[in-house]
Amino acid sequence: MLAIFLCFLLSAVTSAYPARGPCTGDCWTHDPSMIRRESDGTYFRFSTGTGVNTMMSPSLQGPWVDVGRAMPNGSIIHVDGVDSNDIWAPDVHYQDGLYYMYYVLSKLGTQTSEIGVATSSTMEPGSWTDHGIVGIPANNAYNRIDPNWITINGQQYLQFGSYWQGLYQVALQSPLHVGSDAPHQLALNSSLNHRIEAPFLYQHDEYYYLFYSGGIAGSYTATYPVQGEEYRIDVCRSTSGTGGFVDQTDKSCLESGGTLILASHDQVYAPGGQGVLNDRDLGPILYYHYYSLAAKQSGGTGIDGYLYGWNELDFSTGWPVVKAV
Ligand SMILES: *[C@@H]1O[C@H](CO)[C@@H](O)[C@H](O)[C@H]1NC(C)=O
Numbered sequence: 001m002l003a004i005f006l007c008f009l010l011s012a013v014t015s016a017y018p019a020r021g022p023c024t025g026d027c028w029t030h031d032p033s034m035i036r037r038e039s040d041g042t043y044f045r046f047s048t049g050t051g052v053n054t055m056m057s058p059s060l061q062g063p064w065v066d067v068g069r070a071m072p073n074g075s076i077i078h079v080d081g082v083d084s085n086d087i088w089a090p091d092v093h094y095q096d097g098l099y100y101m102y103y104v105l106s107k108l109g110t111q112t113s114e115i116g117v118a119t120s121s122t123m124e125p126g127s128w129t130d131h132g133i134v135g136i137p138a139n140n141a142y143n144r145i146d147p148n149w150i151t152i153n154g155q156q157y158l159q160f161g162s163y164w165q166g167l168y169q170v171a172l173q174s175p176l177h178v179g180s181d182a183p184h185q186l187a188l189n190s191s192l193n194h195r196i197e198a199p200f201l202y203q204h205d206e207y208y209y210l211f212y213s214g215g216i217a218g219s220y221t222a223t224y225p226v227q228g229e230e231y232r233i234d235v236c237r238s239t240s241g242t243g244g245f246v247d248q249t250d251k252s253c254l255e256s257g258g259t260l261i262l263a264s265h266d267q268v269y270a271p272g273g274q275g276v277l278n279d280r281d282l283g284p285i286l287y288y289h290y291y292s293l294a295a296k297q298s299g300g301t302g303i304d305g306y307l308y309g310w311n312e313l314d315f316s317t318g319w320p321v322v323k324a325v
Pocket residue numbers: 072073126127
């Protein structure tokens with residue numbers, strides 16, 4: 001008994017991170033976006049995939065049910081060489097009676113990409129009206145993927161980007177279209193291929209926190225990145241939300257700064273594609289996808305091996321820390 005207790009203590013001490021929250025039902029996800037419906041509190045989880053996979057649940061932990069595709073007929077956007085049903089990286093928010101979903105069509109590993117937007121009053125599959133591209137100009141500096149919406153002092157912005165010159169932000173003139181200001185850079189890792197993507201900006205007290213995914217994403221079939229170079233979640237913060245992001249050591253996030261908050265541990269391999277939900281009951285929740293270590297050890301199952309993870313976030317030190325549930 002004592003030995004068992006000691007083992008438990010040791011394993012609790014040796015894991016670098018607390019356990020993720022539980023999940024029942026359909027726990028698959030990829031680049032999740034999570035939101036609660038205003039009318040009934042139902043949780044929605046949207047994922048990269050054909051027509052945007054939609055899951056619903058009465059609670060964060062489930063039981064999650066796959067209810068179908070947000071956009072069963074695909075997007076109206078035409079991107080050369082890309083199937084318009086193959087929609088990536090949804091980002092959903094609620095504003096003035098409508099839900100807005102930003103999404104991406106992209107050719108993997110190229111800058112041939114567009115960000116679009118659709119609206120719905122219920123978020124039910126098939127209820128989305130597609131408005132097409134938001135109009136971010138093409139530029140060699142960035143890739144137009146991984147959109148994320150925020151409002152700062154009444155001005156709406158989209159954060160986006162990956163690789164090339166890192167993460168960017170652009171002001172919106174309306175939720176459906178960008179304004180005339182050119183996008184500006186928020187963060188860059190100058191090493192290797194500038195492997196940062198999936199920005200998610202979140203306000204808490206006097207700071208704006210820029211969560212992003214660093215390292216190598218992948219469908220993890222046969223080959224894996226060198227240990228430590230796989231996906232992980234970092235954060236920077238700023239008081240303005242439009243620039244001046246630094247990490248916990250005060251290093252500029254335009255100069256490779258960034259504070260690690262979640263990396264591979266236990267059954268969780270390569271967490272990323274994250275977002276933060278300010279849950280009306282539980283407070284700030286970090287949600288993400290990870291690759292199941294069991295799937296990895298069995299030789300890899302491609303994107304089917306992605307699972308949904310979540311943890312509460314503690315901001316009491318001024319920097320977010322992943323907590324046990
Ligand atoms: C999808 O296309 C079919 C055939 O044109 C149409 O009947 C249906 O209403 C469309 N669904 C949506 C959600 O747009």
